[in-house]
Each structure stands twice: as structure tokens, then as C-alpha cells.
Amino acid sequence: MSALSDPHTLVAATATLSDASRTTAGILLLALVTVESGGIYMLKVVRGNADVTPFQEKFARAGHGHAGVLLLLALICQVLADSTQQTGALNWLSRSGVAVAALLMPGGFFFSSMGAGRTTPNKLIVLVFAGAALLAVSLVSLGIGLLTA
Numbered sequence: 001m002s003a004l005s006d007p008h009t010l011v012a013a014t015a016t017l018s019d020a021s022r023t024t025a026g027i028l029l030l031a032l033v034t035v036e037s038g039g040i041y042m043l044k045v046v047r048g049n050a051d052v053t054p055f056q057e058k059f060a061r062a063g064h065g066h067a068g069v070l071l072l073l074a075l076i077c078q079v080l081a082d083s084t085q086q087t088g089a090l091n092w093l094s095r096s097g098v099a100v101a102a103l104l105m106p107g108g109f110f111f112s113s114m115g116a117g118r119t120t121p122n123k124l125i126v127l128v129f130a131g132a133a134l135l136a137v138s139l140v141s142l143g144i145g146l147l148t149a
Helices: 019-046 054-081 089-114 123-148
Strands: none
Touching: 019 054, 019 089, 054 089, 054 123, 089 123
């Protein structure tokens, strides 16, 4: 009977992160606290306690949601990037591109909707598109890195 099939045997599973992944993951976890605190503002918005237009409420929700999801995805990318053989720019894209997209996209939603009574995005909406492009390139880089490792 193998250790895996014996229900009385505990098998310890450990993952060893590279220094780069451990440092970046620590930063990303701290950044998630800012998303959490942004939730307090979202509560004010949805309760009607913030003076925002319907457009601004939608962009606040989009920014908050993208921030949280992309930071979690960036955490996952740390573990996966350690499994590739990538170096240089491809390693940076695979390891950090999603994290940067997690700044650009929500920033675009927040900054393009700032200002009293705003009903349409300003020119900073370009940050959303820049973040989306970086996200796509980073995920392709990581995916190819994993498939070719």
C-alpha cells in the first residue's frame, strides 16, 4: 500500500517560492488591504451616502471589482511564473505584468470618472485599455512559458 492510498498517512505538500515570487506576493497581499478599504467607500456609494452620478457608481464598482480580481490573479501568477524557464522581459511580463494591469485598469476606472457630476469618462479612460492590453500580453507570455517549460 502506498503512502498516498493509506488514509492514515499524512503527506506534507510544500511549495518553495523564489525570492521574486515571495516578495511580489507579499506586496500584492498588502495591496489587497487597499481594495478592502475601498470597499468602505463602495458601501457609501451603494447606500446613497456619496454624491455620485449613476455613471460614477458604475465605474467605482468596475474599478473596485477589477482591482480585487486582478490582484488575486497576480498572486496566482507568482506561483506559476516559478514553473517557467523564462528570463528577461518575458519573465517580467509573466511575473509582474498582471500586477501592473491591476493598477492600470482600476486606476483608469477611478481617475476617468473623478469630478463632481461627471457623466462620461475623461481621457484617463486610456488607462483601462492600456491595462487590458498588458493583461493580455502577460497572460499569453505566462501561458506560453508554462507550455514550453
